[in-house]
Amino acid sequence: MPRRRGACAVTPRPTDDRAVETADDAAGFVALGLRAELLRSLAGLGYEEPTPIQREAIPLLLEGRDLVGQAATGTGKTAAFALPVLERSRAGRGRGGPMALVLVPTRELAVQVSEALHRYGRDLGARVLPLYGGQPIVRQLRALDGGVDVVVATPGRALDHIGRSTLRLDELEVVVLDEADEMLDLGFADEIEAILGDTPETRQTVLFSATMPPRIDGMVRRHLRDPVRLTMGQERTAPGEAPLVRQSAYVVPRAHKAAALGRVLDVEAPVATIVFCRTRDEVDHLTETLNGRGYRAEALHGGMDQEQRDRVMGRLRSATAELLVATDVAARGLDIDSLTHVVNYDVPAGPEAYVHRIGRVGRAGREGVAITLAEPREHRMLQTIERVTGQRIVIEQLPTVADLRARRLELTRASLREALLDGGLDPFRAVVEPLADEFDVVEVALAAVKLAHQAGGGAVDDDEEIPVATPSAGASGARHGGGGAPGGRRGGGGPSAGGTRLWVGAG
Structure with missing residues (x-):
C-alpha cells in the first residue's frame, strides 16, 4: 500500500538477539517490533504481554498511520502511544524543538504520562518535559531552551509557550491527543485547534478518547488523514465470572446521603476511595463530615493551588488518607494504584461523566467497585447511563443497622484471626493466664473480643435506620434540584391551597 501524505513510518531496526535474551519477561512485546532498549525497560517493569489496545495500536503507529482509539481508562493506552513515540527517539538531536507533542487535559495526567515516558525510555536517554500551569515557568523555559524530545502538555500551557516562541513545533513528527473528550469538556477546543494549526502537515496524529461524541468526530475529520479506528473497552470476563468493575446504586433521600455513605463505606471496607461531588462547597462539607465520623478524608477541588493538591495526593x-472527596474537574487524570472504590455522591450529569469516573477502578486486571448514591428523582438518569453504556447498575438495599453490626463483628473476627496466625502472643500470657484461673477461659476470650471490637470502632452507636426510598418513575434524572409530588410527578399549574407562587430569576 503506498504511503499517504503525512504517514511518516518508523524505520525498522534489525533484530537484536540481546533484546530477546534480556526481555524474556516481555516476550509478548518482541513481536511488535520495538527496539531493544524499550524491550529491556518493559522487562524491568514486569510487563509480559501487551493489552489488546497495545497489541493492535503499536504496529499501526510504527507504520506511521493516523489512529483514533476509543479506549477506556485502564486499558493500557498510555503505553500504546508512548512506546511508538519513543521508538522515534534519536540520539544527538541537539537543542531543537520536540519531535513529539502529547496533549492532555490536566496537570496530573501530564505528570503521569511524562513519568511513564521516562520509565519506558530510561535506556534511550529521551528528554521528556511536562508543561502545565502552576509550575515555575522559568524551569520550563530553561528545559525548552536546552532541547527536548517529547513534550507532554496541557493545551493552555502549550499554547502559551507557542505564543512566546519558546515551544517550536517545526520539527514535530507526531501529535497525540490523550483523553480528547475530557479536553473538550474542559473548554480546550479553541486551544487544540490553534496548536494543531501550527504543526507540520506531515505529522502523524493519534487521538484517544473514552467516548466519541460528535465534537470528536469533527476534530477527526479536520485533522486526521485516513485514520485507523480502534475500539477497546475494559477486558471482558468469562461467563459466570465477576466483572472487573462491580456497579451498584443505592436510592437515598438527600437528607440521609452522608449517613448512607458512611454505612456503605463501613460495609465495603475499601482500601482507597474517590467520592465524586458536584461542587466545591459540597466537597468541603462532605470532607468535614466524614472526618468528623472518624474517616481519614481529604478534599480536592479547583480552588486549591498546586502545592495543596500535591500534598493531598501524597497523603492518599x-x-x-483513605478517602479523596473531589469534583470531576479536580480528579481528572488521577491514577492511584491502590484505588478500589469510586463513589458518585450524586448521579453524574451524563453517561460520559459516569464512564470517566468509574474508569478509575478495575484497571490492569484488578477488580474495582463503583457505587452511586441516587435520589429518587435521579433514577431516570441511571437508566439512561445503563442504556448508553450497555452495563447494568444493580439497585441495592442500604445496609441496615443489623447488617452494619454484623459486618463490624466480622471485621473484628478477621483481625483476631490474623493476630492468631501472626503469632507473637507469648508476652500477653501474663495477662490471660491469671484471668483464666479466676474466670472461664471463654469468658476471658469474650472480654478480649469486646475490647478489640470497641477499639476498632465497632461499638459506634448507629441505631437509626435510614428511610427506605423508592425510585420516582416519572422524575427526570438529568436535572438537579426541584422537588416533586409523590411518585415523581409535578403538581398542577397553580399553587397548592394556602400556598404562594414565587418566581425566581435564575440569571
Whole structure:
C-alpha cells in the first residue's frame, strides 16, 4: 500500500538477539517490533504481554498511520502511544524543538504520562518535559531552551509557550491527543485547534478518547488523514465470572446521603476511595463530615493551588488518607494504584461523566467497585447511563443497622484471626493466664473480643435506620434540584391551597 501524505513510518531496526535474551519477561512485546532498549525497560517493569489496545495500536503507529482509539481508562493506552513515540527517539538531536507533542487535559495526567515516558525510555536517554500551569515557568523555559524530545502538555500551557516562541513545533513528527473528550469538556477546543494549526502537515496524529461524541468526530475529520479506528473497552470476563468493575446504586433521600455513605463505606471496607461531588462547597462539607465520623478524608477541588493538591495526593498514595472527596474537574487524570472504590455522591450529569469516573477502578486486571448514591428523582438518569453504556447498575438495599453490626463483628473476627496466625502472643500470657484461673477461659476470650471490637470502632452507636426510598418513575434524572409530588410527578399549574407562587430569576 503506498504511503499517504503525512504517514511518516518508523524505520525498522534489525533484530537484536540481546533484546530477546534480556526481555524474556516481555516476550509478548518482541513481536511488535520495538527496539531493544524499550524491550529491556518493559522487562524491568514486569510487563509480559501487551493489552489488546497495545497489541493492535503499536504496529499501526510504527507504520506511521493516523489512529483514533476509543479506549477506556485502564486499558493500557498510555503505553500504546508512548512506546511508538519513543521508538522515534534519536540520539544527538541537539537543542531543537520536540519531535513529539502529547496533549492532555490536566496537570496530573501530564505528570503521569511524562513519568511513564521516562520509565519506558530510561535506556534511550529521551528528554521528556511536562508543561502545565502552576509550575515555575522559568524551569520550563530553561528545559525548552536546552532541547527536548517529547513534550507532554496541557493545551493552555502549550499554547502559551507557542505564543512566546519558546515551544517550536517545526520539527514535530507526531501529535497525540490523550483523553480528547475530557479536553473538550474542559473548554480546550479553541486551544487544540490553534496548536494543531501550527504543526507540520506531515505529522502523524493519534487521538484517544473514552467516548466519541460528535465534537470528536469533527476534530477527526479536520485533522486526521485516513485514520485507523480502534475500539477497546475494559477486558471482558468469562461467563459466570465477576466483572472487573462491580456497579451498584443505592436510592437515598438527600437528607440521609452522608449517613448512607458512611454505612456503605463501613460495609465495603475499601482500601482507597474517590467520592465524586458536584461542587466545591459540597466537597468541603462532605470532607468535614466524614472526618468528623472518624474517616481519614481529604478534599480536592479547583480552588486549591498546586502545592495543596500535591500534598493531598501524597497523603492518599502513602495511605495516610483513605478517602479523596473531589469534583470531576479536580480528579481528572488521577491514577492511584491502590484505588478500589469510586463513589458518585450524586448521579453524574451524563453517561460520559459516569464512564470517566468509574474508569478509575478495575484497571490492569484488578477488580474495582463503583457505587452511586441516587435520589429518587435521579433514577431516570441511571437508566439512561445503563442504556448508553450497555452495563447494568444493580439497585441495592442500604445496609441496615443489623447488617452494619454484623459486618463490624466480622471485621473484628478477621483481625483476631490474623493476630492468631501472626503469632507473637507469648508476652500477653501474663495477662490471660491469671484471668483464666479466676474466670472461664471463654469468658476471658469474650472480654478480649469486646475490647478489640470497641477499639476498632465497632461499638459506634448507629441505631437509626435510614428511610427506605423508592425510585420516582416519572422524575427526570438529568436535572438537579426541584422537588416533586409523590411518585415523581409535578403538581398542577397553580399553587397548592394556602400556598404562594414565587418566581425566581435564575440569571
